[in-house]
Amino acid sequence: MANLLLITVILINFFTLGSARLVACIRAVAVQGALLSLLPLVAHGMSGHALILGTGALIFKGILIPWLLLRAIREARIRREVEPYIGFVATLVLGALVTAGAFIFADFLPLAQEHHEGLFVPAALATMFSGFLLLITRRKAITQVLGYLMLENGIFIFSVLLSVAIPLMVEAGILLDLLVSVFVMGIVLNQINREFSTLNTERLTALKE
């Protein structure tokens, strides 16, 4: 059950890497967040702790932040294409590579016996690296926020493994950090938009040697 979720998450990674339409990407990431919010419940059954975590994830990852991003798009009236530095096919190939790498890397790390059958670690790493890939290969500032979001999703997957072992505050920390940083990024995005009337980061290359 958990693995099924995780497989879907990884598939969503590929979808995001491959899709050319910005709104679709945002929606995909939102769906990913929503799915992840189920993960604690699936992993640890119905516990209060897991409930809180799940709802928190749902609110932030699934609803609030995607909404923020969509609003930013609407305000900026930017074109809907993603404009990668390198082509979609290449991105997909790279995504496949990093996912494979994540799986190989996961084998180095010994798991606690209760997680043996789970795909948590590889899925987490794969999502994280995909997020990284998104950050690196996309032009728009907003896509980079998206990549960052996906990165955080990966971390969230991993943190689910530990959600019983360590106090609540760390997850709280994640969510808070996610909110705040994305919020601040949102503000900066607005400023950028006002100054440059675009969200393409290639305008943001004045500072160089």
Added chain:
Amino acid sequence: MIGRIALQLTVLLLFAPLPLGVINKTKALFAGRIGPPLLQPYYDLARLWRKGFVFSRTTTWVFLTGPVVGLVVPLLAVQLLPFGGLQAPISFTGDLILFVYLFGLSRFFTAIAALDTGSSFEGMGAAREVTFSCLAEPTLLFSLLVLARSADSLSLGALLGPQLANQWLTEIGASLGLIVVCLFVVLLVENSRIPFDDPNTHLELTMIHEVMVLDHSGPALGMILYGAALKLMVMSALLVRIVLPLQTGSLFLDLLVFLLGLMGLAVLIGMVESTMARLSLPRVPQVLVGTMLLSVFALVLVLR
């Protein structure tokens, strides 16, 4: 010691101009002339001493230091040198360096005295003098090293000691022969003889030493000529001693041998001057460098 010094000085002061006369006589004979009398240099000096001075208004007191140093240096240098069999009046470790540097002193002052006149010709002469001497100096040093090695000592007196006689017969003889050649070349350069310089040319552009003293007159010129003669004699003494290291013991005989050697050298110089043409200036450095290599070779021979 005082006696020796006095003897050395008198011999030097008496006989110094004579070789010049001999040289000129030889040249005259080679040219088929009668030539000036042997004692002509003495007459010239006497005449110059009676004359008065004429100074350019450009000159300063430096102008007079040239003749003075040129005269004083040989007088001191000769005390470090054995005349033939009679041994050197003063002799201490490392006096050979002093010997070399005393002549450096005279070169310095002759050159700046020449520059004191502000004439471009004399400047040219000074430039050439210092240039050629810096090629001749290492040769002299190498030759002295060879002698010092073979005598295992650092004072001229011991270098030119009686041991030279049988060293000619040992394997050192070869390098001795080489350095005799080198020292002869150095002698010609330092005393501005043909083929390096022509003392009695009348074309200033070709002169080296003579052009530096163009402006001197009267007793100052006399002192310069006399100083040149003394220098010639001192350096010839070095050469003569190496070639004729006879040691008869009796003072008179030794002196005689030495003077004969001196005259022989003068005749040799005369022959060279009358058979060779003056080298063109660019060729001079090549010849000097060649001589230097020769002396290096000699040094290698004694050191192996």
Added chain:
Amino acid sequence: MMWLVGSILLTSLAGVPGLFYRREGSGGERFACGLILAGCGSGLIAVALTLLSDNVIQFAIPWSMPGGVLALRLDAITAAFLLPLFLVVATGAVYGLGYWPQHNNPGNGRNLRLFYGLISGAMILLLSARNGVLFLMAWEIMALAGFFLIITEEHKEEVRRAGFIYLIATHTGTLALFALFALLGHNSESLLFPDMGTLPAAGSSLIFLLGLFGFGMKAGLMPMHIWLPGAHAAAPSHASALLSGIMIKTGIYGLVRMTSFFTEIPAWWGWTLLILGAISGIFGVALAIAQHDIKRLLAYHSVENIGIITLGLGLALLGRSYNQPALVLLGLSGCLLHVVNHALFKSLLFLSAGSVIHAVGSREIDHFGGLLKRQRWTGLYFLGGAVAISGLPPFNGFVSEWLIYLGAFQPIHHPGSSLSFALLTAPALAVIGVLALACFVKIFGISFLGEPRSSGAAKAHEAPRTMLWPMGFLLLACIWIGLLPTSLRPLLERAATDWSGNLTLPKLTGNLAPLSAISVAGWLVLGLLLFIGWLLHRQSAQASRDIGTWGCGYQFPAMRMQYTSSSFADSLVRLFRFGLWSKRHGGQVRGLFPGREEFSSHTPDLVLDRALTPAFTGLAWLFRWLRSLIQNGIAAIYLLYIALTLIVLLTLLLR
């Protein structure tokens, strides 16, 4: 001890009170000069106490600093360097009153005096320091103070460039010294200097190389001399005198001190020093001949003399590795004596050159000429310095070169050994000597004799007394060492004994090195010269002086027809064409009736202008390219760097 500390404090703080005086007032400079004189006086007392009594002054108090101890020691080697320091510093301070008066230089006069005092104090400290940290600190303070002395006239472009090159050079050297002392002290906690002859030489080659680089950079040994000509030319003359006379000697001091630590010396150390010394000597003087800026010329002569000093040190090292006391004694005493001598006559030359520049307002030799008539005293002092630096008897330069010659001749007593190659030192010294002579004939003749070559030279005036007396004092010191070298014998012998550790050395007398004979010869030369000169002068007193120089038939000689420095140097520069690559301009006479023709030549520095500058330009270009590549402003690429770092570290650490 208190005398030494007092001199350090007095000199280093000499310039401070001046800061509180008015900008135009002359009170501050008098005060500073007085403090410096007092400091030098007490320092001289300290040195005298050490030399007269056989015990060495030393003390050490703890210092709250990792590895630091305030340890001072004044032994014979230090004394040999301190003696000229005090003389030069004191004379320079007095000279400064006339040469750089506050009321003419309200802007930079105070800084100049501040750093002049600071550098003096720092040098005294570093010469007597016995702790790595303390030494390095004094070393760098000296270097920085020197930098500020050099950039006194920082509004000039050339001065700034010279200062920058100096700063780079000295700091690079200092970094090498960091490594040197870190290596020296990595087994001891306190970084105190080890005692003489205690360290094993095994495995200390790196230490030697670092020292050679760091100290050689400061001393201006040939490949590392890049900073020297520009810096000495740029600084005010009495500062140049201090830099060239004393500061570069601290490099020599470092080498001497460092080599004294080791028990046995590998032979290649000595050979390296000999080769470097010969190179610096010959090429230094050759480059000097080719210069036409009087201070650059003198600066290159510093390179030459450092070469001579290094030859002496190299001989001494060889003596230690081949275990020959005579060679050690002659080499080291020659080295140290030449350090003293060069300090004296080089500062004398710089000071008199300063008074010429002061009078004519130019540094170009070709703008001088006929100055002896207008500056009779300056001219006399310069002549004395020239004779001394050319190593001619009866002045001091000859004595030290003579000692080194004797050292170079020592190997004749041991034929067949590889030591014989050291004999080649003698001809090298001969070449250096003759070239130096030629160079000083040129500079004295062109600038002081003949007719004035520029209007400035024509209306030159004699310098004020405050500038003349210091020069006279220095000249007297030169003559003193030249005529009474035996007075320094105890100092030299003690220094050599301290340095050579366990060897028992002979004395500088008898058939090893009869200094007394040299002094007798000196007296003779001087006496005879004066006597005959006096005769000739008396005879020529009433001779006529109203005619022109004999122009060899040419009727209308003009000043422009005099030999210039370029033309004088030309024949020699051509001899060294292979190593100098001088640039010659004009001089070709064309046509049947040739027109006006100029000839001039200039010679850029071998290492700096021909090797380093192009190399650095290329490097800078490469770096700029790399920069635009790495820091290209695209955030995504920056993220890529992070990802790559992550991956690399993971693959490296998770094996």
Added chain:
Amino acid sequence: MLLLLILFPLAMAGLAMLLPWYQGRSWLLPISGGLHLLLSALCVTESGAVLGIWIGLDALSKLVLIVISLLYFGCAIYAVGYLNLRRDRGNKAIVPYLLVFLSTMTLAISARHFGLLWVAVEATTIASAPLIYYNCNRLSIEATWKYLLLCSVGIALAMLGILFIAYAALVGGAVPVNLHIDSLLSGATNLSRPWLHAGFVFLLVGFGTKMGLAPLHTWKPDAYGEAPGMVGALLAGGLTSVAFLAILRVMQLMSAAGDGAMARQALLGMGLLSLLIAAIFMVRQPDIKRLLAYSSVEHMGILAIGVGIGGLATFGAMLHLVNNALTKGCLFLSAGNIQRGYDSKQLSKVHGAIATLPISGSLFLAGFLAIAGSPPFGLFISEFTILRGIFGSGQIWVGLLMLALLAMIFIGMGATVLSATQGGPVKVDNQFKDSFLLVVSPIMFLFLVLMLGVYLPESLQTALREAAELLEVHP
């Protein structure tokens, strides 16, 4: 007391937001800075380590705390003078953010729990972003954006690293896992190695981004270049030290687990790389503030090398941390003055600074000599001690390489600084002058560095030694 130290700046920030009076708002900074300095001095002088469960002070954090507090106080004084010049931009935003920044830094220093440490570091990022954005022009937006993006990614990686370490404990068999530093240290030996190593790497990269080790330094020149001088000083002297402290915590963990050697290797490598990068970027650098940014990269590299060598070098690194923070303060503040005075930070406009702004120009030159490690400034002692450590540990080639790079850096930095400071005065059409408030704190910093160069108090030495020993723990 420590809690007070963290909380009262927040209160002050609230006060600043309410206060309507411009001058008063500016003066809140030095007041709270001085108060903070006072309190932290009290905390530090308290004998022994104050160790709570969540927050506390050990020798390391005491050292960093006092340095940061000192630096902040100086910058706060400067800020008053600076904000008076910037009426155009106002201080309604920047003063509260500066105060929050102080509080977050203090929290990060005193955190005894990895989670808390992480949250605090994240908070510093967010609190400092508006400071960089102060000038509100395109360039400052760009700088802020890059800073935010890179540091957030870094911090996310650090998060993962912490989770890995937690998982290492889990696999090691500790239930419930807790991330309190002390308990982790005590149980370090039975952490699962692969997870620990992976966690170390992620934490190194994460906090390394914050600290600015090459090649994670790329945000530095932009942020430092565009931020006001005092902010640059706080970032380069303060924030980097905090991030370094975070890395040192991980080092503690690694060496407690017996893998100190591996961690040292990584630090050493990154340190040397940082020196190389700094050297490449400093040669002919035409912008004085970017120059300082790269110099900060360089000195982070030196710190990393010092800790990477260990032993005596660690002691040197601790001393270097103090010196670097103070000197950077002096340099950035004087560079800020010069930029104000010339309306530019490009060499094309800036030259003859000593003639134009006598005090700031001289301070800039002196600061350069200090940062280059010339005696008698403190950095000489620290760098020399690090070198002694290196050569003592027998890694001679590391030492020589470091020296060569330092020489190259000196050449590059010297060329820029000298041509900026030397030369005749330049006429600039603004009436900026060195005023007391703008020069007093750089002078104070420089004086302190000079003092540390000629006299290192015994108490400070013991403090440094204790701090160094915390990193030398062995299982």
